[in-house]
Amino acid sequence: MTAVLPLLLATVLAAAGPQTSMQTQSNSAKQPAQTPQAQVETGASAFGKQKTSLEQLTLDHNWLSLEQALGKNGEDAGDAFYRGLLENHRDHFKRSIALLEPLIPGLAAGGDRMKEKQARLALADDYFRTFQYKKAAAEYAALAKCCEKQLTAQEKSEVEIPAKLLPELESAPAQTLDLTGSFTVPTEVNPLGLTDLTVWMDGYPTRWLFDPAENFTMIARSKAELVGLKLSKETLTISSITGQPIYVHATVIPKLKIGDAVFHNVPAVVYDDLDLYDKARQYQIEGVLGQPLLALLGQVTASESGNLTFSEAPPLQEGAPFFTDEDQLIVAAGKDGSGGLYTVNPAATSSLFSSRFYDTHLAQFTHLQMDLVKLPGNKLSQEIPIPAYHAETLHLTFGGMPITLHDIEVLAQPAGAEEDRFYGMLGDDALSQLKSYTFDFRSMKFIVRTHFGD
Structure with missing residues (x-):
């Protein structure tokens, strides 16, 4: 979340996931790395092994792996549900509507409320983003009626505004x-x-x-x-x-x-x-x-010069794939996403990497000193402070472009399912270390430029 904003607004302006302003305990709480590690279970492995079924990939919000899995399966009529969800998160709203709309009657008549929930969530967003406000309002109303018990706390928070806003916009002209x-x-x-x-x-x-x-x-x-x-x-x-x-x-x-x-x-x-x-x-x-x-x-580029450039150039073919997910932009690092999934949030002042990152880069933290931190808005860490490291230098790759980031906080223990879903969140402090970065919402590619080459 965007921790610099007032708490009353935090659930609105913030990106879903961990808060970015941490409270570190006094120096007396600092311990050599091996001591806290002996006392706490660190790393995302504490959550256990992940399933890889298509259903589990949607529950994990792992749209990249879902895209890869569907690509291998080819065009199968049975995949229409999953393809419809994927197209929503690739901002292909009309394609998503074409795939999901015919499925709603069958899902409503069946007994799988979880799938019905997922389809209606995506379809409601599709309608809103294509300015069909009356249909969007109807989907949110149907969602509340059929699947309220299936909504997670995070989903309830995410749908609250559109569910209440859209009935007021039913007669509004299309944007x-x-x-x-x-x-x-x-x-x-x-x-x-x-x-x-x-x-x-x-x-x-x-x-x-x-x-x-x-x-x-x-x-x-x-x-x-x-x-x-x-x-x-x-x-x-x-x-x-x-x-x-x-x-x-x-x-x-x-x-x-x-x-x-x-x-x-x-x-x-x-x-x-x-x-x-x-x-x-x-x-x-x-x-x-x-x-x-x-x-x-189209393309939105933020540069260190202090300018925002909006371009109608042909869709980018290079770069890292990214996906929209409510108020998150999910970007894949490494080759084919092998470097993990991250959220990118220019409206968050501070970056924060999760225990998933820590778990796969243990060697980088062997000689660092661990702190115990509290995350604003995270009830678990308020009761039991979470072990974390301050990493002076970290290396990532997006779309084949290696970048070096400095002064990033990394959690060494799971902070909750939402906080540890991705490898980390890149906020303004990380993005400002780049020469520029670009979101191409047509090709759904994310490009970074550094000071050491293009």
């Missing part, structure tokens, strides 16, 4: 985009240490946070009122990690301009200003530019 070519916009580093850019709402300049992992467009209420946006009559209540309710409204932005791109009829969630305010840094987030808009602009 459209006017785009004539590639363009570049300047950015600035905000007091949170993250990237802001200027977004024009109906002719008014506003400052938005760049967050390509976020699944919704968000704006502060004061800016919505300044522009004169029409808010939903009903106030929607959503949960927060503090247990306190957050009150939001739905709206549609008639015209939104980013550089040379002009969007029309943009659905958005409106938050009270205080829920988008960082008191410690006295900083007001005015809006959040997330995945639904960025993905429509």
